C-alpha cells in the first residue's frame with residue numbers, strides 16, 4: 001500500500017494542491033527513506049493550501065515513529081533574567097531592560113518558586129536567561 005492510499009483514509013485528506021516533488025518527498029518519508037536537502041525543498045515551498053495534507057503526513061510519521069503518548073516532566077520555571085544580547089524575531093521571552101523590571105530574580109524569589117514547585121510535585125528546575133545578556137548590558 002502506498003502512502004497516498006494510507007493517507008486517503010484520513011478525513012479531509014486532499015493532495016490535489018501538493019506538487020509532485022512534494023508528494024514524492026512525503027512518499028519517501030512515509031516509506032522510511034531519509035529526506036535529502038534537495039528533496040525537502042518542495043516541502044518548504046508548499047503553500048497554505050497544502051498545509052492540511054502536509055500536517056496529515058507529518059502526523060502519520062509521528063504516530064508511526066513515536067506513537068501518541070505525550071510525556072512531560074513536572075518542573076518549575078526560573079527565569080533568572082529575561083535580558084538577552086540577541087533579538088530573535090520569534091522570541092516571546094526576551095525583554096528590554098525597561099520592561100524587564102526587576103532585571104533579575106532575587107535569591108529569595110528563586111527559593112520561593114522552587115519550594116512552591118516542590119510542594120506541587122515538581123522534580124526539576126529549569127533555570128533560564130537570555131543568550132549572554134552581559135555582552136549587551138554590561
Ligand code: SF4
Pocket residue numbers: 084085086087088091092093094129130131
Ligand atoms: S532569549 Fe533566545 S530566542 Fe530570545 S532573543 Fe535571546 S537568543 Fe533569541
